[in-house]
Amino acid sequence: MKKTLACLLLLFAAGAARADDLDKPLLLVASPSLQGAYSRTTLIVFPMSGQHAGFILNRSTDVKLASVFPDHPPSAKVLDPIYFGGPEMMDSLFAMVRKNPGTGSVQVQGDLFVTAEADCVDRIIEQTPNDARYFAGFVGWKPGELAKEIEAGYWYVDDLDAAQVFRKDPGAMWEELVKRLGNGHPRPTNLHGV
Numbered sequence: 001m002k003k004t005l006a007c008l009l010l011l012f013a014a015g016a017a018r019a020d021d022l023d024k025p026l027l028l029v030a031s032p033s034l035q036g037a038y039s040r041t042t043l044i045v046f047p048m049s050g051q052h053a054g055f056i057l058n059r060s061t062d063v064k065l066a067s068v069f070p071d072h073p074p075s076a077k078v079l080d081p082i083y084f085g086g087p088e089m090m091d092s093l094f095a096m097v098r099k100n101p102g103t104g105s106v107q108v109q110g111d112l113f114v115t116a117e118a119d120c121v122d123r124i125i126e127q128t129p130n131d132a133r134y135f136a137g138f139v140g141w142k143p144g145e146l147a148k149e150i151e152a153g154y155w156y157v158d159d160l161d162a163a164q165v166f167r168k169d170p171g172a173m174w175e176e177l178v179k180r181l182g183n184g185h186p187r188p189t190n191l192h193g194v
Contacts, residue, residue, distance in 0.1 A: 021157060022147055023047055025109040027164060028054065029156040029177040037087065038154075042173045043139060044096075044165055045146065046108045052141040055085040055094065055114075058170040065125070065134060068093075072122075077129040083170075085135030094135040095121045096165055097128070112162045133166055156181040 025046040030038050038056075045054035060083050066076040085094060096114045100107070101124050104117025115121060124132050141149075149155060158181055167173060 022052070022150075025112075025160040027158040027160050027177070029158065029174065029181055031153055031156060032178055032182065034154050038139075040174045042164070042170075042177055043086075044108070044160060045139075045141075046160075048106070050143050052146045054139045054141075055096065055135045056083065056139065057165060057167070058173045059084040060170060061136070063136075072125070074122075074126045074129060078125060078132075078134065079130055080133070083133060083135045085137045086139030088138050088140050089116075090137035092116050092137065093121055094138060095124045095132040096135065097124060097132045098162065098166070099131075109160055109162065112165065 025044065028041075028043040028045050030041045040058075041056050042058045043054045043056050045052050060081050063082045065078040065082060068082065069075040082093070084090075094114055094116045095101070096108070096112065097105075098111050098113075100111070100113050101115055101120050104120040105113040105115035107113055115124075150157060156178065158177065164173065
């Protein structure tokens with residue numbers, strides 16, 4: 001009986017810790033069973049005004065900034081491709097950087113900032129073009145939606161390491177994180193699209 005009670009308390013504590021974790025930036029790793037648009041993805045997620053926003057970190061495109069902005073010569077200096085950040089506002093460009101780029105940016109964590117403000121993005125491209133990761137679109141969750149997805153087993157959750165945002169080999173990120181985080185997580189309940 002004591003052993004059962006101890007296990008229940010541990011499960012309750014784990015659930016409570018997970019809910020508290022949603023108040024800070026996190027790394028989400030799609031469960032191997034998750035099907036649909038988010039299959040095999042790794043995302044950064046952070047709270048914003050009672051909701052959550054995030055970016056898919058491991059979906060680079062073949063599109064370079066210079067081809068999107070051919071009349072903006074500094075865009076040609078950006079070496080990495082644009083990343084598909086998510087299905088919302090796909091026609092908007094977001095820049096994530098490791099230092100405060102100024103007005104129009106949002107602090108994600110520590111020295112990690114994101115902006116979609118046109119003047120701010122232009123300034124980043126012109127002054128430090130390769131110190132940013134550029135995303136087309138983002139992922140958004142309504143209040144309570146992300147907690148339900150995590151509880152259903154869609155996502156493995158880890159603390160955010162800002163270095164993951166700027167990895168040079170994001171294609172291998174999902175498999176590495178699933179191997180590290182996958183053991184001991186609840187079996188997903190319904191994973192046919194989020």
